[in-house]
Amino acid sequence: QVQLVQSGGGVVQPGGSLRLSCAVSGFTFNTFSMHWVRQAPGKGLEWVAIISHDGNTKYHADSVEGRFTISRDDSKKTVYLQMNSLRVEDTAVYYCARDKQWQFVDYWGQGALVTVSS
Amino acid sequence: QSALTQEASVSGTVGQKVTLSCTGNSNNIGTYAVGWYQQISHGIPKTVMFGNSLPSGIPDRFSGSKSGTTASLTISGLQPEDEADYYCSTWDHSLSGWVFGGGTKVTVL
Numbered sequence: 001q002v003q004l005v006q007s008g009g010g011v012v013q014p015g016g017s018l019r020l021s022c023a024v025s026g027f028t029f030n031t032f033s034m035h036w037v038r039q040a041p042g043k044g045l046e047w048v049a050i051i052s053h054d055g056n057t058k059y060h061a062d063s064v065e066g067r068f069t070i071s072r073d074d075s076k077k078t079v080y081l082q083m084n085s086l087r088v089e090d091t092a093v094y095y096c097a098r099d100k101q102w103q104f105v106d107y108w109g110q111g112a113l114v115t116v117s118s
Numbered sequence: 119q120s121a122l123t124q125e126a127s128v129s130g131t132v133g134q135k136v137t138l139s140c141t142g143n144s145n146n147i148g149t150y151a152v153g154w155y156q157q158i159s160h161g162i163p164k165t166v167m168f169g170n171s172l173p174s175g176i177p178d179r180f181s182g183s184k185s186g187t188t189a190s191l192t193i194s195g196l197q198p199e200d201e202a203d204y205y206c207s208t209w210d211h212s213l214s215g216w217v218f219g220g221g222t223k224v225t226v227l
Contacts, residue, residue, distance in 0.1 A: 035216070037163075044120070045155070045163065045205050047216035059214050095163065103209055104153035104168040111162060 002026040002107045004096050009112030012086055016116070020081040022096030022109050029077040030054070033099035036070060036081045038092035046092075050099065051079065064090075086116045121146065121217035122206055129225040130196045138222045140189045140206030146217055150208045152189035154182060157221075158202040166204075167191055193224070201226045 008020040022034070036048040049060045049070035058070055069082045079096055094112050097105040123141045130136040140152060151169030158164075165173050167182040179195045189208075193200055206219040 037218075039160070044203075044221040045157075045207070045218045047207070047218060050216065061215055062213075100153075100168060101151075103151045104165065105155070105163075105207075106165050106168065106173060108163050108165075 002098065004098065004107055004109035006094075006096055006109040006112045009094065009114050011115045011117060013118050014086060014088055014116055016086050017082070017084045018086065018114060019083065020094055020096070020112055020114070022079045022081075024077050024079070024098070027098070029072075030074045033102065034070075034072065034079040035097045035099055035105060036068075036079075036094060037097055037105070038090075038094045040089070040092040043092075048094070049081065050102075083114070086114075088116050090114065091116045120220040121210060121213070122208075122219035124204075124206060124219035124222045126220070127223045127225065129227055130193075131227045132196060132198060134196050135192060135194045136196055136224065137193075138191045138204055138206075138224070140191075140219050142187050142189075142208070142210075142217070144187060145212040146187075146208050146210040147184065147189050148187040149211065152182070152184060152206050152208045154180075154189075154191045155205045155207065156200075156202045157205065160203075163205070196224075196226055198226050200224060 051070045067085045072079045096109040098107040100106040154167035155163040170182040210217045
């Protein structure tokens with residue numbers, strides 16, 4: 001069955017860096033685009049980034065552009081989110097998710113809490 | 119402010135039909151299909167609708183539709199386990215990014 005297992009959350013100071021990982025199984029990873037979506041405490045879902053199945057196309061939300069980078073390693077069946085210059089407002093649960101037809105998400109990871117605090 | 123507009127809350131009794139709406143524009147809903155996501159008590163989101171297609175395992179009391187720049191999710195025969203937050207989302211080609219609605223809280227009375 002399809003599984004997305006996340007790791008890498010934690011507490012970091014403002015201005016710091018963190019890398020999230022999402023290891024997948026149960027499907028042919030290199031044929032699917034992947035997303036990162038986040039949810040701040042008490043808030044709604046916010047899209048963060050998407051990477052195409054071949055890694056050649058990436059888009060990031062304006063709120064993270066220039067600070068966060070999505071990437072993938074097909075040999076490890078893993079998608080990453082490198083987060084630099086973290087701000088207090090980046091505090092959220094981050095979910096990786098599998099894309100469907102560039103219009104939907106069909107499977108979600110379990111989420112990873114990132115807390116940016118001094 | 120979210121790019122897609124949803125009602126803040128909707129309520130109904132068990133067995134009632136409720137409809138959630140999601141309004142966008144020609145750059146998003148007017149062009150692309152909409153996904154709907156259920157989140158119970160801020161847990162892991164679950165996909166309940168792709169456009170008007172039902173994912174495997176989702177009860178057929180859920181249905182989706184779209185007219186112009188507004189998409190709808192209908193729950194026919196509301197059940198206590200349907201109480202949750204529901205989010206709509208799709209691609210926006212003018213923003214070159216995905217957009218979410220602010221979410222609708224469904225309460226089962």
